[in-house]
Every structure is written in structure tokens, then in C-alpha cells.
Amino acid sequence: MSTLTTAKPGVSTDWAQLMKWPLTIALGAAMLYLVFNVYAAGQAMWALGLLTLTCAAFYSYLSNIGFAYRYLFPGLAGMAIFVAFPLLYTMQIGFTNYSSSNLLSFERSSRYLLDQSIPDEATTHSYTVHREGDTLRLALSKADGAGALVTDAFASNFDGANPLRATPQVASQSLGTALSMRDIIANRETLQRVKITLPTGETLNYSGLREFARLTPVWKQNADGSITKTESGESFSPNGTTGFFENAKGDKLQPGYTVGVGFANYSRMINDPDFRAPFFAIFIWTVVFAGLTVIFVTAVGVTLAVLLNWEALRFRTVYRTLLFLPYAVPGFISILVFKGLFNQNFGEINAILDALFGVKPAWFADPLRAKVMLLIVNVWLGFPYIMVLCAGLIKSIPADLYEASAIAGASPLTNFFKITLPLIIKPLSPLLVMVFAFNFNNFVLIALLTDGRPDFLNTKIPAGTNDILVSYTYRIAFKDSGQDFGLAAAISTVMFFMVAAMSIWNLRLASKEINRGSGSGK
Amino acid sequence: MAIVTGKKNRWRVWAAHAFLIALIAITIFPLLAVISISLRPGNFSTGSLIPSEISFEHWKLALGIGYMGADGKWVAPPFPVLLWLWNSIKIASISAILILAISTTAAYAFARLKFRFKAPILNGMLLLQMFPAVLTLVAIYAIFETIGNHIPWLGIESHGGVILAYLGGIATHVWTIKGYFETIPTEIEENAKVDGATHWQAFYRVLLPMAIPILMVVFVLAFIGTIIEYPVASILLREEPNLTLAVGSKYFLQDQKYLWGDFAAAAVLSGLPITLVFLFAQRWIVSGLTAGGVKG
Numbered sequence: 001m002s003t004l005t006t007a008k009p010g011v012s013t014d015w016a017q018l019m020k021w022p023l024t025i026a027l028g029a030a031m032l033y034l035v036f037n038v039y040a041a042g043q044a045m046w047a048l049g050l051l052t053l054t055c056a057a058f059y060s061y062l063s064n065i066g067f068a069y070r071y072l073f074p075g076l077a078g079m080a081i082f083v084a085f086p087l088l089y090t091m092q093i094g095f096t097n098y099s100s101s102n103l104l105s106f107e108r109s110s111r112y113l114l115d116q117s118i119p120d121e122a123t124t125h126s127y128t129v130h131r132e133g134d135t136l137r138l139a140l141s142k143a144d145g146a147g148a149l150v151t152d153a154f155a156s157n158f159d160g161a162n163p164l165r166a167t168p169q170v171a172s173q174s175l176g177t178a179l180s181m182r183d184i185i186a187n188r189e190t191l192q193r194v195k196i197t198l199p200t201g202e203t204l205n206y207s208g209l210r211e212f213a214r215l216t217p218v219w220k221q222n223a224d225g226s227i228t229k230t231e232s233g234e235s236f237s238p239n240g241t242t243g244f245f246e247n248a249k250g251d252k253l254q255p256g257y258t259v260g261v262g263f264a265n266y267s268r269m270i271n272d273p274d275f276r277a278p279f280f281a282i283f284i285w286t287v288v289f290a291g292l293t294v295i296f297v298t299a300v301g302v303t304l305a306v307l308l309n310w311e312a313l314r315f316r317t318v319y320r321t322l323l324f325l326p327y328a329v330p331g332f333i334s335i336l337v338f339k340g341l342f343n344q345n346f347g348e349i350n351a352i353l354d355a356l357f358g359v360k361p362a363w364f365a366d367p368l369r370a371k372v373m374l375l376i377v378n379v380w381l382g383f384p385y386i387m388v389l390c391a392g393l394i395k396s397i398p399a400d401l402y403e404a405s406a407i408a409g410a411s412p413l414t415n416f417f418k419i420t421l422p423l424i425i426k427p428l429s430p431l432l433v434m435v436f437a438f439n440f441n442n443f444v445l446i447a448l449l450t451d452g453r454p455d456f457l458n459t460k461i462p463a464g465t466n467d468i469l470v471s472y473t474y475r476i477a478f479k480d481s482g483q484d485f486g487l488a489a490a491i492s493t494v495m496f497f498m499v500a501a502m503s504i505w506n507l508r509l510a511s512k513e514i515n516r517g518s519g520s521g522k
Numbered sequence: 523m524a525i526v527t528g529k530k531n532r533w534r535v536w537a538a539h540a541f542l543i544a545l546i547a548i549t550i551f552p553l554l555a556v557i558s559i560s561l562r563p564g565n566f567s568t569g570s571l572i573p574s575e576i577s578f579e580h581w582k583l584a585l586g587i588g589y590m591g592a593d594g595k596w597v598a599p600p601f602p603v604l605l606w607l608w609n610s611i612k613i614a615s616i617s618a619i620l621i622l623a624i625s626t627t628a629a630y631a632f633a634r635l636k637f638r639f640k641a642p643i644l645n646g647m648l649l650l651q652m653f654p655a656v657l658t659l660v661a662i663y664a665i666f667e668t669i670g671n672h673i674p675w676l677g678i679e680s681h682g683g684v685i686l687a688y689l690g691g692i693a694t695h696v697w698t699i700k701g702y703f704e705t706i707p708t709e710i711e712e713n714a715k716v717d718g719a720t721h722w723q724a725f726y727r728v729l730l731p732m733a734i735p736i737l738m739v740v741f742v743l744a745f746i747g748t749i750i751e752y753p754v755a756s757i758l759l760r761e762e763p764n765l766t767l768a769v770g771s772k773y774f775l776q777d778q779k780y781l782w783g784d785f786a787a788a789a790v791l792s793g794l795p796i797t798l799v800f801l802f803a804q805r806w807i808v809s810g811l812t813a814g815g816v817k818g
Binding site: 034037038041043046067068069071072074075076078079081082083084085086087089090093098304307308310312313315319321322323324325326327328329330331332333334336337338339340341343346348380412437441443444447448470473474477478485488489492495496499500502503 | 531534535538539541542545546549550552553555556559623624625627628630631632635636637643647649650651652653654655656657658659660661662663664665668671672673686687688689690691692693696721725746749750752753756757767768771772774775780782785786789792793796797800801804
């Protein structure tokens, strides 16, 4: 900070020096306020994390010890918060039952139940709303017609701070016409804030568009943490393994809360037959999809790179630019374009196939055809990358090797298999592992092209025949398969280990390559 | 290559040309088809690549202008394409600037400054980058839900939140910039320091102006990387006016509401600028490809 300000001696420096401490203190106070707010909201761990981060930031920028960290801090913080922390957090969620039915924390779930209330029949008054200038007034009457009451007037933006007094209606008092139901609905938010004190001292609350009544809580909290239904005396106690309030019979109250479930999500992957069958089918398809993509993409890419390196060929630059196009078009657009082109009835591809061969395959309805389509599209998207990579690698092969083989009278195929391929396969292999890893997690292609459909017909949780692991996880977490974040996080954790294995494999291949390169350089 | 060419070679050249032209035809067919479809009237028409009847109805809708249909009914644009494009450009520009700022400073520290755990930190960053964000969507969703409870403009359904989420993906950019910094001789900065410049001034006034080419490349890479990002944006943004183009485009092609022609126009409109930027930056991107960046 101070290093910033010594640039121009004179006025600006003084001004900046003067502002440094007030600004620092203001920033620190703002961060502490935020930390306090987070802590007050009952999220102690989050508050602690935020506090640590704030302290680290102030330490980096105010002390001289962490000088290099002034430059590093934003980048490191960004990676720590949005890459490293989500990884750990996902692993943690994988050990809980966090899902749409167990979304809240224990405190918020019990608060929700304890806030529930029912209107007391004996005190129920029906009401009409009357407008007088800018103010509103309620007229209350009981079902038997006895004891009509009128409340104090209140503004239409009344904040409900103090209860309104209700007094018996005087015969001479005219209230004007009552509001229509539509106007009552328009004023509903104000009415919900209104509390009325009766002459008897009872307090009435809003209990609907037609009635005010005394509200009694449905649940009563007991000292041991269980809650009892006021009406029936039935008791529900929190169950720490399922994350629900349960009675003796095992009936559950909604909403549940998030609890740790140990390895339950993991054991489902192996032990639950309903889940295991589609899960393994999806896993196999994921590997097959990524593997076949790498094979096809490499075959097409290497062939093109070799051809485009052939000096006898003219217009190579034009060819190369046109072949590079699939890589330049944004993926989400080209995938959706293919979704339209492959449409069974009015897609261009079926129009051509129909004209040539008289067939109109149902690309999206048949599992196998959908898989073929995914591979075709993925090869279209992926080959330019390999082509460009190989072009660079082939250029670095010494020309005298080909001259020697030409003297020996070798054919182009011999050249390719005896010289080109052996020389490019080693530097290429770590990159092919990366391509495999990328397609292993190629969520965008599946999500935009088929969404994993068609689904398996016989599964409890919907699963798609051409879902890959990552799109299946997305579906479990965010779509029609129950919003089971815990299970999705557990699958993600398994995938972390697969990605880590692929990364290590890639690094080992790459370091071998470097060693070989430096060895031959001597 | 000094190789004698014979008759055999000549037909090989012709065969290679034929093969390449056939492959290029397959490769660019989808791109030409989508342009042709955007100009055909109606959402279900098939026909030749050169449309027999040109209609700009889909283009009008893509540009947010309605038109009077043949049956006398007013056709309103189905989706706010221009708004989505604006959202995308806004998010991508701000993210790219911030990504550039934090990766440049980090790269400077790695290239020039001495500090403990330098190699482990850099390797750790590169290793972390191997785990794609799509694997941690559940955690990212939970994190932004919590942030949104306290700071609404950084939570779910906010563009601030999406931008914040993109700030983690900097390791490859740090690596690229660091490599470039290392090609610049340190003497220039040291001279500046001898003349009384501080670290920050040596960095900001001496090193950065010399590194402008690589900064532009990284900006373009970060811009393209965020404008085409789908998974994170799709969980953080759900409501129609908030969507980015990458998230919104798929709603054109739903089974119950299939707007093929309208999609084609929107796709050309939004895809063309990004493609041109990419082709323009191709030279530098290609040289960065070997560093292991796979585009989505």
C-alpha cells in the first residue's frame, strides 16, 4: 500500500498517506461487522473461515514479512475459496444426508416447526375491511353475529408495530363500503402484520383472507429437545441418524435437517441393487465414451496433421483454417446446432440420409444411436485440437530422416509408421491422457445434446442410458432425481480420485517425456 | 525436401486434395446449414443449403423485434437474446479483467520474487486446476447460497456471484504469464530500482508495459473461457432475465417448444463474434495449447 504512494512526491503522496489508516480501519470494521453478522446467523464455521481470510489479507498487506504475498494473495485466495474449498466441502457433504428433504440445519428445522400455529376456533372472528381516506379499518364479527367490533384506523403501509384496539361498534358509526376481495388480496401483506387486542384482553392474529383468530402454537418444546403436539400430546423426538423429528411409530415430520450419515452414501453405490445397476452401466459408458473419443479424435487429427504437413500439397493454409473452425465456434452453440441437425423429422442430417438411403434413424430415442451421435459430435468438436498439436510435433521431426527413407524407397505408409508415429506418440501421450480426462467429465456435451436420455426403464431414481458420471451427478443434485446433494457429493468424491489418478498418470508421462527430451539433447 | 516426384506421387496429391475437401465439406456443413436455416421461413422447414426463399423473421426475433405472422398474428420474440448476450459479455468482461489482474500479480511473484514454498504453491495451484468446477457444483451451490444470505448481490441469481465463482480458475493463466515474464530480462527492472523505484513501480510501470501482448492474450483466453462456461452459470442463474447466452440457448430446442429457425439466427448472431475473436487470437492460443488447456 505504502509502496503505491511514493510514486510522486508532493501532494498526492501526503493525501494517500493520510487516507491509508482511516481506509484500513474502515475496511477492517466492515469485515468484522460481516463476520459478526455471519456468526449471529448461527454459522460459526463460516464466520471463522471469513475471519481467517480477513486476517490473512490484513497481515499480507500491512506487515513487511509477507511482502511477496501482497502479489500472491488475491490469486491464492481465489484458488483457495473457489477451487480448493469446494473440493473439501464436497467431500464433507458426501458424508451427510443434505438433500431437498433434509435441507435445513437442526436449529432452523426445529424453529420452523415451533413457529407453526393453528387458529383457535373459539376466538375466530370474520372481518371486513373499510377504507376511510388513506386509512383502513377492520370490522370484526363472530360467526353467531354477536358483538360486532371495530378496530382503530391504520395506514395501508402499517408496520404492525403495536396491536390495534378493537371496540364495540357504535350504531351511529358509518364505516363506508367494504373492500372487495380483490382489494383485500392487494392489502394482504399489511393485514398479515395486524394484531388486534379485544376488549377481553385477548390478542387476535391474521388467519386468512376472511378471518382473524387467536393463534396457538402447534408444537411445544420439551427440555430433552423433543417436541409435543399441543393438541394430542403426541411426542416427536429428533433422530440423529435420519435427520427427522420422529414419534415412537417412526412417523417423520417435514422438514428434516442435515445430519452426518457416515459412509451411507458410499454403501448405496455398492450395496443398493436399485442404484448399483444404473450406476455401473453409467460408469462403463463414461469410460467407453472417453476412450473411444480419444481413439477417433487421434486417428482423424493425426491423419490430417500428416497430410497438411505434406509440402507437395497446395492450399494447405486454407485447408488448415477451415478444419480449425469447429474448435473456434463456441461449444455450446455447435452442440445445440447438432441437436437440431440430428432431429428425427426435420433435421438436415436425416433429410440427407433419407434422400440417399431412405432411412430416418431416431437419433434421440434409441440408446445406441444416441451414443453413436454423441461420439460423432464429440469427434467433430475434438479433432482440430489434436490436429494442431500434432502439426507442431511433426514440424519438429528432422527432415533428414525422411530424406534417408526416400533414398531407401520407402512408401508414405512406411514413413508414417516407422518415423512419424514413433516420434510423436511419446510427447502426445500425456496430452491424450488430458483429453481422456476432459471427456471423462464432458458435462456440457451430454447436458446440451441429449441430457442423458433416453432413460433406463427400470430404475427407481431416473438415470439416462447415455449419461456419463458427471451428468448423472448433476441430475441427482439439481434435477429430477430427488435433489440428493449428499449422494451427488459422494459420487463427486469418487470422481475426484479418478481425476487425481489421471493427473498423476499425465504427470508421469510428461516427466518421462521431459527426461527423454533432456537426455537426447546432450 | 529434395525428393524426386514421380507420376505415382501426382495421383497421391489429387487423392489427398479430394480427401481433404470431402472432410472439410463434412466439417463446415453444420456451420453453413445453421446460417441457411436462420434465413428460411418457419421453424420446421428443410430444404437446400441455399434457401429458395429468404426470410428475416428469425433474425428479427433474435434482435428482439416482433413481426406480423402470415396468419395475421403478432409474433413476439420468444427469448431476450440481446439481453442474454449483454449478460454474457458483461460477466465475461468483468471476470476476464479481474482474472487478468490477479493472475498478473501472482505471476509476478512467481517469476521475480523470492519467498518460501514457491515451488509447492505453484505445483499445488496447477494440480488443483486439474479438478474441473463441474465436479464441485454441489459445494459451489451451497457456498453461494450461504454467501447470498449475507450479501445478496453475490449470491444465487446474481451476476456478481457468477463472476466471483470464475475467479478461482487462474492457475493456467498464471503459468502462461509467468513464462512470458521470465523471457524479459530482469536488468531493466533492477535499473529502475536503482533509480529509486519501489517493487510495485518496477512491476507496474516497467514490467507490465513490456508484457502487454501476453496480457491481451490472457484477457482474450479468459474472456472466451467465461463466455462459453455452462455448468457453473447453469446452477447459479435460473431466471430468464438473468441467464447468460450459454445457459439460455438450450431453451430454444425443447421437445415441447422447438424453435429451430429462431435458434439458428440467435446462434449465428452470438456465435459469430466469439468465433471471430477466437480466430483472431488463434495464433497465440495455438501456442498455448501445448500447455494443456483443453477448450470446452
